[in-house]
Amino acid sequence: xxxxxxxxxxxxxxxxxxxxxxxxxxxxxxxxxxxxxxxxxxxxxxxxxxxxxxxxxxxxxxxxxxxxxxxxxxxxxxxxxxxxxxxxxxxxxxxxxxxxxxxxxxxxxxxxxxxxxxxxxxxxxxxxxxxxxxxxxxxxxxxxxxxxxxxxxxxxxxxxxxxxxxxxxxxxxxxxxxxxxxxxxxxxxxxxxxxxxxxxx
Amino acid sequence: xxxxxxxxxxxxxxxxxxxxxxxxxxxxxxxxxxxxxxxxxxxxxxxxxxxxxxxxxxxxxxxxxxxxxxxxxxxxxxxxxxxxxxxxxxxxxxxxxxxxxxxxxxxxxxxxxxxxxxxxxxxxxxxxxxxxxxxxxxxxxxxxxxxxxxxxxxxxxxxxxxxxxxxxxxxxxxxxxxxxxxxxxxxxxxxxxxxxxxxxxxxxxxxxxxxxxxxxxxxxxxxxxxxxxxxxxxxxxxxxxxxxxxxxxxxxxxxxxxxxxxxxxxxxxxxxxxxxxxxxxxxxxxxxxxxxxxxxxxxxxxxxxxxxxxxxxxxxxxxxxxxxxxxxxxxxxxxxxxxxxxxxxxxxxxxxxxxxxxxxxxxxxxxxxxxxxxxxxxxxxxxxxxxxxxxxxxxxxxxxxxxxxxxxxxxxxxxxxxxxxxxxxxxxxxxxxxxxxxxxxxxxxxxxxxxxxxxxxxxxxxxxxxxxxxxxxxxxxxxxxxxxxxxxxxxxxxxxxxxxxxxxxxxxxxxxxxxxxxxxxxxxxxxxxxxxxxxxxxxxxxxxxxxxxxxxxxxxxxxxxxxxxxxxxxxxxxxxxxxxxxxxxxxxxxxxxxxxxxxxxxxxxxxxxxxxxxxxxxxxxxxxxxxxxxxxxx
Numbered sequence: 001x002x003x004x005x006x007x008x009x010x011x012x013x014x015x016x017x018x019x020x021x022x023x024x025x026x027x028x029x030x031x032x033x034x035x036x037x038x039x040x041x042x043x044x045x046x047x048x049x050x051x052x053x054x055x056x057x058x059x060x061x062x063x064x065x066x067x068x069x070x071x072x073x074x075x076x077x078x079x080x081x082x083x084x085x086x087x088x089x090x091x092x093x094x095x096x097x098x099x100x101x102x103x104x105x106x107x108x109x110x111x112x113x114x115x116x117x118x119x120x121x122x123x124x125x126x127x128x129x130x131x132x133x134x135x136x137x138x139x140x141x142x143x144x145x146x147x148x149x150x151x152x153x154x155x156x157x158x159x160x161x162x163x164x165x166x167x168x169x170x171x172x173x174x175x176x177x178x179x180x181x182x183x184x185x186x187x188x189x190x191x192x193x194x195x196x197x198x199x200x201x
Numbered sequence: 202x203x204x205x206x207x208x209x210x211x212x213x214x215x216x217x218x219x220x221x222x223x224x225x226x227x228x229x230x231x232x233x234x235x236x237x238x239x240x241x242x243x244x245x246x247x248x249x250x251x252x253x254x255x256x257x258x259x260x261x262x263x264x265x266x267x268x269x270x271x272x273x274x275x276x277x278x279x280x281x282x283x284x285x286x287x288x289x290x291x292x293x294x295x296x297x298x299x300x301x302x303x304x305x306x307x308x309x310x311x312x313x314x315x316x317x318x319x320x321x322x323x324x325x326x327x328x329x330x331x332x333x334x335x336x337x338x339x340x341x342x343x344x345x346x347x348x349x350x351x352x353x354x355x356x357x358x359x360x361x362x363x364x365x366x367x368x369x370x371x372x373x374x375x376x377x378x379x380x381x382x383x384x385x386x387x388x389x390x391x392x393x394x395x396x397x398x399x400x401x402x403x404x405x406x407x408x409x410x411x412x413x414x415x416x417x418x419x420x421x422x423x424x425x426x427x428x429x430x431x432x433x434x435x436x437x438x439x440x441x442x443x444x445x446x447x448x449x450x451x452x453x454x455x456x457x458x459x460x461x462x463x464x465x466x467x468x469x470x471x472x473x474x475x476x477x478x479x480x481x482x483x484x485x486x487x488x489x490x491x492x493x494x495x496x497x498x499x500x501x502x503x504x505x506x507x508x509x510x511x512x513x514x515x516x517x518x519x520x521x522x523x524x525x526x527x528x529x530x531x532x533x534x535x536x537x538x539x540x541x542x543x544x545x546x547x548x549x550x551x552x553x554x555x556x557x558x559x560x561x562x563x564x565x566x567x568x569x570x571x572x573x574x575x576x577x578x579x580x581x582x583x584x585x586x587x588x589x590x591x592x593x594x595x596x597x598x599x600x601x602x603x604x605x606x607x608x609x610x611x612x613x614x615x616x617x618x619x620x621x622x623x624x625x626x627x628x629x630x631x632x633x634x635x636x637x638x639x640x641x642x643x644x645x646x647x648x649x650x651x652x653x654x655x656x657x658x659x660x661x662x663x664x665x666x667x668x669x670x671x672x673x674x675x676x677x678x679x680x681x682x683x684x685x686x687x688x689x690x691x692x693x694x695x696x697x698x699x700x701x702x703x704x705x706x707x708x709x710x711x712x713x714x715x716x717x718x719x720x721x722x723x724x725x726x727x728x729x730x731x732x733x734x735x736x737x738x739x740x741x742x743x744x745x746x747x748x749x750x751x752x753x754x755x756x757x758x759x760x761x762x763x764x765x766x767x768x769x770x771x772x773x774x775x776x777x778x779x780x781x782x783x784x785x786x787x788x789x790x791x792x793x794x795x796x797x798x799x800x801x802x803x804x805x806x807x808x809x810x811x812x813x814x815x816x817x818x819x820x821x822x823x824x825x826x827x828x829x830x831x832x833x834x835x
Contacts, residue, residue: 044763046763046767083823086824087824087830092826092830092833093833
């Protein structure tokens with residue numbers, strides 16, 4: 001039984017995107033993957049809560065695909081969380097709909113990896129910065145796994161790093177569908193590329 | 202009278218049968234007309250010597266065609282192509298003349314006769330080439346544009362040639378020519394007796410009349426006619442303009458084609474351009490067709506079979522020489538790959554001006570009657586072969602380059618395509634401004650010249666014309682358009698327009714402005730892809746302002762607007778289906794009204810529930826969990 005994947009893609013300026021647009025396009029025609037461009041579907045942030053909750057019910061893995069904005073998600077993903085993850089749906093006594101599902105952030109970050117350290121200019125590791133997301137997943141009984149990140153995203157194309165990243169992205173999606181990702185291992189990494197081969201079974 | 206009817210019927214009948222068949226077989230319409238001509242002329246003998254007279258009349262089609270070509274060409278574009286015009290055109294005429302002349306000299310002809318033959322054969326057929334370009338959509342290609350500049354130069358070159366040829370007269374021929382050869386170009390001629398300097402002044406003055414008149418007189422005239430709202434008056438005015446200029450040019454001994462071309466260029470910037478094109482187009486089409494038929498009918502098989510070898514050799518020789526010249530010019534001017542081949546193959550024939558000059562040379566005792574009798578079918582045959590060369594281009598050259606050029610097509614996809622905006626009143630203006638601000642090319646049509654005047658003042662380029670006319674949509678480029686925005690006032694016309702476009706151009710997405718609910722449904726059932734009621738969103742906006750004025754929090758007011766809009770939108774389909782069940786005249790049946798009231802209730806309920814209970818699914822809620830929810834987590 002293949003796992004079903006839901007990609008919630010949030011990018012407010014896609015005509016300027018170099019990384020996320022390509023990643024989204026790569027995922028579009030893969031079987032068992034549902035791709036949702038949130039800014040396209042809700043240009044006025046008028047999120048259809050019922051529809052989004054139904055989508056969550058239908059899928060096993062939820063991926064947030066976004067560029068890192070001020071150490072967090074773009075606004076519409078926050079709106080999406082505020083509106084869709086309702087009491088007695090995502091949390092609370094009767095709110096067990098998301099139990100056991102996997103939440104995976106897929107991120108492009110401007111800074112280099114060395115910046116996301118105690119002595120780097122961002123001072124915190126990416127895992128630390130993503131704690132709000134991690135705790136949201138925990139609160140909703142979901143399994144949060146380490147983010148799949150492209151650091152230094154502004155120059156990835158020029159430095160020829162994008163094609164490798166896209167290839168890995170495709171491999172990762174396929175492995176998630178086939179349930180070949182070691183979730184327990186993936187939970188503990190700083191980010192998935194630290195031991196990419198290691199988490200694939 | 203009866204004779205004319207029968208003749209007209211024969212010509213039309215031949216065209217109606219031959220052209221669609223030729224088109225179906227991929228031969229193009231020009232070849233179809235030519236074949237039709239051959240069948241009714243030399244083969245069956247249905248028509249006889251009157252074809253020559255008809256041909257002179259039909260040449261007016263060429264004049265109209267150049268008017269239309271001029272309309273497509275703004276003065277700025279003409280100025281930009283000046284290098285090509287003089288360089289390419291000048292070299293083509295010069296080199297072809299020189300080579301053909303040397304060929305004639307080698308055959309032992311007199312140098313004066315050789316030079317005249319060289320000049321008249323260096324010209325190509327504007328009629329066939331432009332017509333075929335248009336049909337195959339090649340006008341905008343690099344090869345097409347280069348070929349056009351050569352043709353234009355040739356049309357201009359005819360004037361000095363006409364002046365020059367009498368100087369080549371050979372006294373020994375003077376006695377042998379049969380008098381009375383009819384010169385259609387100017388049996389009425391006002392200027393032949395004038396001295397050179399005065400003639401020059403007259404020529405300049407007439408050109409000035411065309412340019413200045415076109416610039417300053419035509420627009421008020423057309424505006425005046427447009428305000429009467431009589432379509433046939435507009436057509437009559439357009440015809441009057443073209444014929445008047447042709448007459449003026451003939452009177453002063455200039456080429457009528459050149460004069461109307463100039464007038465076209467002058468009018469290319471005017472808002473009446475598309476309407477003029479639409480009105481003249483059918484006349485041009487029929488006259489040109491007639492012209493091609495007469496070329497076919499005029500082929501004299503007797504002369505050909507008597508001089509089989511000479512005619513054959515001449516045809517091959519001329520086309521090879523012209524093609525060689527064109528090919529080297531293409532190389533020289535870097536017209537590469539398939540464009541170079543198009544340039545070479547399309548212009549390798551002799552043209553209709555060749556016939557004109559040929560009879561002119563005979564009259565002026567430059568070329569002997571015997572030579573002329575041979576050259577005439579030679580010119581006709583080269584014209585006959587041209588459509589075949591176009592087929593060669595399609596089947597061989599394009600195929601060859603298609604395979605090597607597949608990666609280039611990415612550019613085409615990036616091209617956004619144009620948008621046609623019908624109606625530039627209060628509604629259309631906003632749409633057009635938004636599109637233009639985003640660098641999207643639009644073609645705007647409106648039929649109120651007052652409105653056009655006003656928007657042209659603020660630099661919004663608008664064409665005059667009734668946008669609900671299918672032929673006007675055609676000239677506006679509906680075939681290549683991606684979108685049609687219907688923003689005209691007239692409700693019935695709007696519906697007809699949507700219906701027509703959806704039927705004949707299903708690839709075009711149609712967005713329409715509705716006057717009210719019923720009109721919106723009409724537009725939907727006519728096939729519009731998206732319908733917006735003209736007052737809906739502004740009313741909603743003002744309603745939101747009303748809520749805010751009553752101290753509802755702005756963000757809350759926004760949510761209320763969205764909830765309203767969403768509920769209304771969701772019920773739209775349901776109401777529309779109910780409306781469809783009613784009959785044509787009275788769609789608003791009792792059950793429709795019941796449904797409408799029910800939906801109104803639903804709307805109120807949705808909003809009220811949200812307002813009082815603070816929780817509703819039909820809009821974003823940002824609803825906090827119950828006050829005691831923390832107990833669960835201890």
